Amino acid sequence: MYEILYNLTGNEIVTYFVVAALPLFLVVLPFALVAVLAERKVSAHMQDRLGPMRVGYHGILQTVADILKLIQKEDIVIPQADKKLFNLAPYLVFIGSYAVFAALPFSSKFIGTNAEVGVFYILAVSGFVVAGILMGGWASDNKYSLLGAMRSAAQIVSYEIPTALVVLTLVMITGTLNLGTMSEQQTAYFWNWNILGGAGEGIQQILLIPFMVVAFVILFISTLAEVNRTPFDIPEAESELVAGFHTEYSGMKFAMFFLAEYANMFAVSAIITSLLFGGYQSPFGYLGNTLGIPALIPFEQLFWFLSKGIFFVFVQMWLRWTLPRLRVDQLMTVCWKYLIPYAVFNLVIVGIISLI
Amino acid sequence: MIMKEYLKNTWEGIWTVLVGMKVTLKHLFVPSVTIQYPDVKMPLPERARNRLYVNMDDCIGCDQCARACPVDCIEIETVKALPTDNLGVTSNGKKKALWVTKFDIDIAKCCYCGLCTYPCPTECIYMTDVYEFSEYKREDLIYNYATLTAQEAEEKKQNYEKFMAEKAAAKAKAAAAKAAQAKTGKPDSTDKK
Numbered sequence: 001m002y003e004i005l006y007n008l009t010g011n012e013i014v015t016y017f018v019v020a021a022l023p024l025f026l027v028v029l030p031f032a033l034v035a036v037l038a039e040r041k042v043s044a045h046m047q048d049r050l051g052p053m054r055v056g057y058h059g060i061l062q063t064v065a066d067i068l069k070l071i072q073k074e075d076i077v078i079p080q081a082d083k084k085l086f087n088l089a090p091y092l093v094f095i096g097s098y099a100v101f102a103a104l105p106f107s108s109k110f111i112g113t114n115a116e117v118g119v120f121y122i123l124a125v126s127g128f129v130v131a132g133i134l135m136g137g138w139a140s141d142n143k144y145s146l147l148g149a150m151r152s153a154a155q156i157v158s159y160e161i162p163t164a165l166v167v168l169t170l171v172m173i174t175g176t177l178n179l180g181t182m183s184e185q186q187t188a189y190f191w192n193w194n195i196l197g198g199a200g201e202g203i204q205q206i207l208l209i210p211f212m213v214v215a216f217v218i219l220f221i222s223t224l225a226e227v228n229r230t231p232f233d234i235p236e237a238e239s240e241l242v243a244g245f246h247t248e249y250s251g252m253k254f255a256m257f258f259l260a261e262y263a264n265m266f267a268v269s270a271i272i273t274s275l276l277f278g279g280y281q282s283p284f285g286y287l288g289n290t291l292g293i294p295a296l297i298p299f300e301q302l303f304w305f306l307s308k309g310i311f312f313v314f315v316q317m318w319l320r321w322t323l324p325r326l327r328v329d330q331l332m333t334v335c336w337k338y339l340i341p342y343a344v345f346n347l348v349i350v351g352i353i354s355l356i
Numbered sequence: 357m358i359m360k361e362y363l364k365n366t367w368e369g370i371w372t373v374l375v376g377m378k379v380t381l382k383h384l385f386v387p388s389v390t391i392q393y394p395d396v397k398m399p400l401p402e403r404a405r406n407r408l409y410v411n412m413d414d415c416i417g418c419d420q421c422a423r424a425c426p427v428d429c430i431e432i433e434t435v436k437a438l439p440t441d442n443l444g445v446t447s448n449g450k451k452k453a454l455w456v457t458k459f460d461i462d463i464a465k466c467c468y469c470g471l472c473t474y475p476c477p478t479e480c481i482y483m484t485d486v487y488e489f490s491e492y493k494r495e496d497l498i499y500n501y502a503t504l505t506a507q508e509a510e511e512k513k514q515n516y517e518k519f520m521a522e523k524a525a526a527k528a529k530a531a532a533a534k535a536a537q538a539k540t541g542k543p544d545s546t547d548k549k
Contacts, residue, residue, distance in 0.1 A: 046380045050388045217370065322376040338366060 004109070019112060023101040027306070032262040036063045039317050046321045073251035081248065082139040089136030090249065090256035096128025097260045100267040105180040107280050107301035118179040119167050122271060123160065126226065129264070130156045133235070136257075137245035148244025151328065152228060152235030158335045159225040159232075165343035166219040169350050170194060170275050173208065179271075183279025190283035195276040207353050211346050216276050218343050220312075223268035225335070227261065229316055231323035234331060269312035273305065280305040405468045406487040408461055410501040414446040414480035417454035421472035421481050429465035430472060433458035435512045438519050446478045456502055457509035463489070464497040 006015045037052070037060065044051030052059030077083060100122050102112035115121060130153050137149020174182050174194070186193050195212050197205030225232035236244035246257045273279060280301035288296030326334065391398060400406075417434040434454040437443055443452035473482050491497050504512065 042384070045384050045388065048383055048386050048389045050390055050392070053392055318377060318380060319373075322380040323373065334369075338369070342366070 020102075022110075023104070023106070023112065024098065027106070027266070028098065028101065028259070028263045031266050031310075032259050033063050033067075035262045035265065035313060036066070036258075038314070039320075042314065042317045043321045046318070067255070070251060070255045075251040075253060076248075078141065078248055080141040082141070085135045085139035086248075087253070089132050089139060090246075090253040090260070091132075092135060093129055093132030094256050094260040094263070096126055096130075096132055097264040097267055099125040099128065100271075101263070103179055104267070104270045105183045105274060105279055106305050107298040108180075108184070109298040110302060111180045114178065114180055117177050119171065119177045119182075119271075119275075122179075122267075123164055123167065126160075126267075129260070132260075133245050136249070140245070140248040142248050144241040144243075145245050145247045148235045148237070148241045148247070151237075152245060155228070155232065155235060155331060156226050158332060159222040159339075162218050162222040162335065162339040162343045163226060165340065165347055166215045166222070167275065169211075169215050169343070169347045172347070172351060173354050179274045179279065183274050183281060186278040186281050189285060190278065193276065193278040193281075193283075204353060204356055207356070208350065211350050211353070212276065214342060214346050215350075216272070218339050218346070219272055219275065220315075222335070222339055223272065224316060224319065225331070227264040227268055227316075229261075229265065230320040231326050232331060233325055234328055237325060265313050265316055266309055269309040269316070270305070272312055273308040277308055278304075400485045400487075404485055405470045405483040407463060407484050407489055408466060408472070408499075409482060409484045410459060410461070411480040411482075412456065412459065412501055412503045414448075414478040415456055415459065415501075416446060416450055416452050416478060417456040417459075418477060420475040420477070424471045424475050426469060426471060427465050427467050429462040431458060431460045431462075432456065435509070435516050437512075438515060446480070448478055450478055455504065455509070455512045457504055457512060459501040460498055461501065462498045464494055 006012065009015055009018070040062070041051045041059075052062040055061040055065045077086060103115065103118040103121050105111045113121075133152045133156075134149045137145040137147075137152070140146070170182070171177055174185055176182055176185075182194075190196065195209075195216055197208040197212060228235050235241075236246075241247070246254060249257060282300055282304045286297050286300050288294055288300055417432060419432050419434070422428075422430040422432045433456075435457050437453055437455055441455075443455070445451050468483070470483055473479075476482075489497075502509070
């Protein structure tokens with residue numbers, strides 16, 4: 001991607017800017033636009049309702065109307081708030097979730113940075129989100145915001161441990177931290193995906209399958225908790241905390257939090273996809289290969305990557321409208337008493353298997 | 357033992373989530389039970405009580421509905437018709453004898469009990485199935501059903517007063533005549549006393 005653009009423009013800075021902005025305009029914004037509507041539609045249909053129906057055919061322009069409304073809204077900053085932190089927080093949260101996109105392999109030709117420490121970078125940079133949420137909650141000078149922020153910090157910090165352990169498990173069997181390389185290894189057909197034992201051969205691959213499924217369950221639960229989605233939405237907990245850390249935000253700053261939430265949803269889905277479900281690889285081989293048009297392959301890969309990501313986003317929504325919210329102690333129990341021990345055992349067993 | 361319970365908890369946690377997900381997935385394909393309200397309306401029950409309507413062609417101005425109303429939201433004023441006026445008959449054959457100069461229903465006060473509809477001898481006041489009649493001003497919720505214009509009502513009132521005055525005058529005249537006749541006819545009646 002970078003090389004193509006560099007040859008096209010001949011200017012390094014312009015190229016960097018374009019490469020940096022592409023995921024935002026190509027993925028994050030359209031995705032948020034679609035996902036907000038999808039969330040409402042999915043929730044509505046799961047509750048035997050219809051959801052938004054009035055703006056456009058079956059309400060497809062509802063999000064556009066909502067954005068127009070949000071832009072017009074007054075940006076209220078309460079006088080007691082710590083203005084600098086209050087204004088900075090939503091952008092920090094968004095930066096945290098957007099920075100993750102730099103290391104996501106959208107296709108073999110389209111990856112922000114091909115840094116060797118991709119997964120590590122993602123785990124590290126998502127810490128920005130905690131800082132932003134704490135900042136927003138503290139600066140709001142509101143007990144509910146502060147409670148939400150504290151809960152959120154506790155939750156994200158706790159759930160980063162099982163996430164990191166599972167990522168470590170996968171790093172161990174793939175031998176790389178780079179998500180691009182990891183996707184490359186799970187070539188073409190779906191039996192090469194890490195969830196089905198990876199691209200290894202023979203007995204090792206078959207032995208790995210159950211442990212990869214466990215790894216998937218742990219990774220899915222802990223990343224779900226990291227993005228503060230139901231059933232782990234205690235930082236926002238509408239019925240307890242008004243809206244949690246973003247209670248005092250309005251207008252575009254609120255929209256920023258919202259955008260960050262949806263960007264985060266896609267980011268963690270994309271991480272699960274790249275780690276376990278073949279990344280950008282197609283499950284059935286490529287049309288470009290069959291037709292003999294190699295130029296088609298990157299676009300097919302982009303399609304598969306986005307479809308897989310969107311599928312996991314759908315599963316997140318599905319879970320949201322299935323499960324009630326966990327209590328704080330239950331949340332901590334799930335993480336410390338169940339996910340972490342299982343992740344550790346999984347790590348050990350996968351380690352033993354990979355020695356065979 | 358603890359280990360067994362721990363594994364059981366894990367299994368139940370995952371299994372119950374899957375059961376729940378199956379239920380919600382099923383509901384994803386169930387046709388929605390809600391309707392698109394302003395475009396589609398639920399059929400009302402046959403005897404639903406909503407906005408009142410008065411068919412003034414049949415109203416005989418008997419005031420029974422106003423008296424039945426528990427919240428006094430109906431106001432009726434009537435003027436007796438002259439013997440020469442022909443008000444016609446109602447659809448069930450009752451002869452109309454009163455001009456209804458005022459028939460106001462303050463629907464904002466109405467409690468939709470339907471008690472006004474039962475005593476009506478001509479069944480001209482009844483509940484319709486219209487339930488969307490919100491207004492911006494409370495005054496707009498006072499419905500005037502009287503068919504006579506204010507001018508006509510005034511005219512009827514004056515006619516009646518004139519008629520009554522004439523009648524009274526005629527009566528007085530008759531009485532005076534009678535008195536005069538009595539005086540002349542029996543001259544010594546007062547003398548006896």
